[in-house]
Amino acid sequence: MTTQRLQPLYIFLSIILLGFSFHTAYAQTGTIRGTVTTADGQPAEAVTVGIMNSSIGTITNEAGRYQLNKVKSGTYTLRVSAVGLQTEEQSVTVTKGIVTINFMLKESANALKEVSISDRKRKYKVDEPSPTLRLNEPLVQIPQNIQVVTADQIKDQQIYNMLEGASRNVSGLTMQEHWGNYARVNARGDRLAPFRNGVNLEASWGPLNEDMAFVDRIEYVKGPAGFMLANGNPSGFYNVVTKKPTGVNRQSFDFSAGSFNNYRATADLDGLLTKDGKLQYRLNLMGQLAESYRPYDFTNHFGVAPVLRYKFDNKNTLTAEYTYQFQRMNAFGTAYLFSTKGYASLPRDFTNAPANSPATNIYDQSAFLTYEHKFSDKWKFTAQGSYFNYKQVGYSYWINSILDNGDVNRSLGLWDASNRIKNLQAFFNGEVQTGWLKHRILGGVDLGDKYYIADYSRSVSLDPTTPFNIFNPDNSAVNWPAFDRSQPLSQRGIGTATSQKYQSVYVQDELGFFDQKLRLTLAGRFTHATVVDPYAGTSASRKVTPRIGVSYSIDPNTSLYGVFDQAFIPQTGNIFGGGSVKPITGNNLEGGIKRDWFDGKWSTSVSVYRILKNNQLVADPDRPNTPYVVQLGQTKTHGVEFDARGEIVNGLSLMANYAYTNSEISKDTDPNNVGNPVPGFAKHVTNTWLTYRIQHGELKGLGFSAGYQWQLHRLPWSLGSGTADLPNYFRTDAGASYQWKKFNLSVVVNNVFNKYLYSGGHEDYLNPEGKTVYTWQAEAPRNIRASIGYRF
Template identity: 70%
Template sequence: MKNTTLLYLSILFLSITNAFAQRYTAIKGRVCSADGKPVESVTIGITNTSLGTTTDADGHFQFNKIKSGTYTVKVTAIGLMPEEKLVTVTAGTIAVLNFTLKENANQLNEVAISDTRKRYKVDNPSPGLRLGEPLLQVPQNIQVVTSDQLKDQQVFNMLEGASRNVSGLVLQDHWGNYALIYGRGDRIASFRNGMNIEATWGPLNEDMSFVDRIEFVKGPAGFMLANGNPSGFYNVVTKKPTGLTRQSFDFTTGSFNTYRGTADLDGNITSNGKLQYRLNLMGQMAESFRPCDFTNRFDVAPVLRYKFDDKNTLTAEYTYQFQRMNAFGTAYLFSTKGYKDLPRDFTNAPSNTPAANIYDHSAYLTFEHKFNDKWKVTAQGAYFNYKQIGYSYWISSIKNNGDIDRSLGLWDAVNRNKFGQAFVNGELRTGAVIHRILGGLDIGDKYYIADYNQSGSLDPVTPFNIYHPNNGAVTLPTFDRATPLSERGKNTISTEKYQSVYLQDELGFFNQQLRLTLAGRFTHATTLDPYSGSTNNRQVTPRVGLSYSVDDATSFYGVYDQAFLPQNGNIFGGGKVKPVTGNNLELGIKRDWFGGKWSTSLSVYQILKNNQLVADPDKHGDPSASYMIQLGQTKTSGIEFDARGEIITGLSLMVNYAYTNSEISKDTDPANIGTPVPGFAKHVSNGWLTYRLQHGTLKGVGLSAGYMLQVDRRPWSLSGPADMPNYFRLDGGASYQLKKFSLALNVNNLLDAYLISGGHEDYLNAAGGTVYNWQAEAPRNFRLSLGYRF
């Protein structure tokens, strides 16, 4: 702490002594419609330069590091006449330039409907990330996936490849209810609207119908939460009212008897625009390429926002998701001979496997108060209630001849989370130094109870043979549901409660050209779980970042951040589980190209993590046990590259590549040192290219193609050889937009390859041999969507 204080004072002194050196100015402003409403995504450029940007959700824009002089600032948007204004700027000042478009909000909405371009690039984080500055200036790798991009790929939910749009991410095995996404050597946490909602077996993965964007934050992020995984997190941002009146409807059909309908209704309830609404609806019925498998779901997501005035806003949001599906675990395949030993449409499940129901409720209440243009306070609370009435399918044993003993158990569960947050963003100046201040507190209370202790064999007399299957109806075990879950699951309750306060100061020197971030967070977290008992942790986690803008489009950064993660698990012999502690050291470069139309980022990093839990390869005489072991220290390092945006008019590109190496660096067992950590792929690359014709008789026709590549994959267990097959998937699509109508056809897995995910290697075999289990992905399949907007 003493050294940090000296560094702070030294830099402050140097900045003051250089206050009279050559300084640059800035130009900022706002674009509004004729009826006074902010206009988002309008292009702002400075003529005769390469500088360009777009307005944010509040209509604001800003250019930094502008030399003194007179400039012409131009506002352009598809279907609108461009507007220009002259502005003269002098050294060390910020010039303010506002535009009022001739069209009102509804007219601008019509223009937006006719725009056939897709937006893959985002310049600013959502308010939920609290940063209040452009992504280009943040000293961290943050990638944003837009709803436009997800719609181009016809992604329905978090289990269907949303992670392909970000470097280094791998979707691991799943049970059909929650998304298990790995990045930088471990599972990344799931956030929604800035709150950490991750649970051991949840939450229910978000349907994309109510999602505005997904922000992937690489590495620790003390400005969000310290008691999280050092590998990072993803933040799902839900749709909010825009103040514009617009509605859209989409209907999709496709392979495996897929039928899906969505509605997005956005508008004002009162004529003065103070009371706004957003309502998203979704209904889906879908079977599978596997026999007797299905997933049906529907969502209702209303949002109300009331603007008391220009300074005070209250937003109330509720989301309900219901999902009915086959029993959890029926998608897994098992063999002693290796991966892909069975046909990909094979199932071990009997024809009368019972279904599981999931009821997922969440509610938010957010209040924002702007003191002025520089200071704002946000307070929000949230309540999540996840209820599951289901069944869990697995196997108890397997022989080399293919005989298995199938087991079906109850999996009833309730997950209740309560959160509270309050934080303030502000800006002040001390001499020549500009301070961006962020501070606040976080409170969380997580509760989970489950009944997974009742199970029985589906094959008590005659084994089921995977090479000569009989998937007929069987006699199901008898379960007790008459006893309340609070009694049945009283020995499985796990809780986590935390309270934390944090303060961050980003010091801007030379008119924000050089930015130094100094931050710290204090967290008190208590946990309780049925295996390792209770824990009580108090931790201070510092954060130091440095970002330097070479010009208005290029920045270099470095960051050091710490995190810790309370965890639980069943260690053989009843050992106590220690929390994960870790730190991330990262360097990178970010650049916008061609007036901000597209961007690239390149980062290198190293994460040191202590006490990581992984699956215990030794079953200790209990084939059905789920023991864990705690590693000493793991080291994960890698390189990540992302590019996204509009390369030329009509041509949008997303491409990424990541090299990841994660291994045990310290351990009580010397034999483990150098062993790869489970659950990552050493080389991961993805791409998605879309081109839409802008002129001629075929105007509005679009073509798209994408790929997913994973090489040198590691299964999700510590034992066994790294023999998971490489992964390559090729997708394609075609679309057409004509005014308010759109038509899109996507074909996934064009090469009809046998693709697998979620590889394990466990010792379930009575003979002590390796048992491979995996999930097969769908063969070639299509989705056809028809949309209407007005």
């Protein structure tokens, strides 16, 4: 093994050794931590916990947990308090190590909410992963780069769906080309697999991008993630966690209006259906009408998401969740621009679509049923079944050819599709002590069934006699062909259907040494998968993938980690000329350091990684807009990532990140390809978002925010015969808001400097004259969104 390949490991080991040298500075102090709950068993958030007659104190997080660090040895009185609550006190003796003290308040969760609603703070940092990630420990201790974007931050940036700027809040993420129905988020040299509540939804053309009205948080799990949730991409995945009942009666309504006749209304209703609090509900509603800066484009969206939760007792809980989204939009593909004159050689509001462009309808449904049983405070069993049904009735635009003089032969195709996913998960996790060794154990099974079928083989030319010219466009109405839909999709789509079934079992043991300061993770997963592909037939494969991780706490706020993981992902695709598609395999190595600052209000993380991936699929550069793919021999991706988020001082919050990424072909049957970059990433990506809210005086509640997105050395999404000729990307956004009692007003200006921003690639096969064809998608010019909200 070469020195270059071992470089990330050398870096990680050096950091570990450095951490041990610092550890002695904290040997004479201890840590007090625990959980504060309400009388009805709910976590008590934003409650003050402190040591009497001292300046040591903190507030509880969303899980009701707190931690006091660097407490000198001795006996103290610990006090829990909040405005309007009865104070609770306990005596505690601190020695070297960790002391756990839990509190139960006399007030219920609703009583706690009533005294704190008028002074609610926005949260940009959380300390715990969601239960859907199955990892029952603080983020700072997990040997993995996991970044969480909260609903508060999404709302402050007025992000409406996954196609917009949610990815700006995490290092190294870029949004690649899209068709208006699903979001493709790339990081570490490839697409991040989309998950929802722990279920893998990755498909060729889906799922429908989530509306943020239903989202509680988005968890970005970077890098070696194959073990954590079956069949995730080695580059990582993002997990959209939907809103659930909190056991507290609270409601909110928001109305927004913006540029290009954009109108949106949402409602979030959360509360109890029975007096004893056993039956809880959450209902989210949204509706949006939106035109575009491009002529004839529009996206109308409606959604409803009811959730019911029944708590049989303190040990057994059943949660039923349903989400329905309907989206009506212009035909797919109208966002693509084509020219032989270079990127941005057409106005950004240019369109190839005629005035009577046909609409596409999308119907998206999902359902979850989750059962939880707590054997004790330390052991829990969870079973979850889910069903997703995506139906699409629509059309798509592309072009058959383009000449250097601007003459284009436009094409309209039928694109009806159905995507169904069924999933069953069951797992247990808990803790056990064997002598001086502590075990955090996780084990379970995953069963998945995916099916996709489409009718996309029929298309017609819109310009059979007179070409459409991009330099002298005529967007007048055309006569649409009457596509025959008399047969059901199951018949029309014969020959396109793909399916994947997999069964996985896994087990993990995290061994804690020296009072949990050093944690060693040993895990393994066995996966059996069967793939049915219309071009390559049926194939079955199985593999055992190990996972080894180590995490060391220099002090209660700082940890070093390293992880080794193997990937195994069955995949489908059509290789021109025939041939079967092999599953993705590979090795992943990552190391880093995490730290919480300012009593846990702010966090930073730095990670270095290397991913070796075999059999990666990319679109066939010689046959774009077709189902053909090319399977690479091996790709190598390595880089460095930095993330910081949280509240620096009272009222001042900052999110900042930076990533360096390099991804290239390391092995291939064609030696000329070795060393070439993998399409679709930026070598340098950095983002910030700064928010300040006045805390006192007559202007209390007034806030300001601003941020930028900056990408340098971008690689096109398809290289063709071109090179990395995309210009650097820089976008600035800013906003202002005002909170007064139960009201909230906010304004956000996107693309403040009105730059012509875009991403793109090369589609040279479209020009019969041998010219380079540039294709790109432009972003909106400067635009404004304003909203008013009411919470009670």
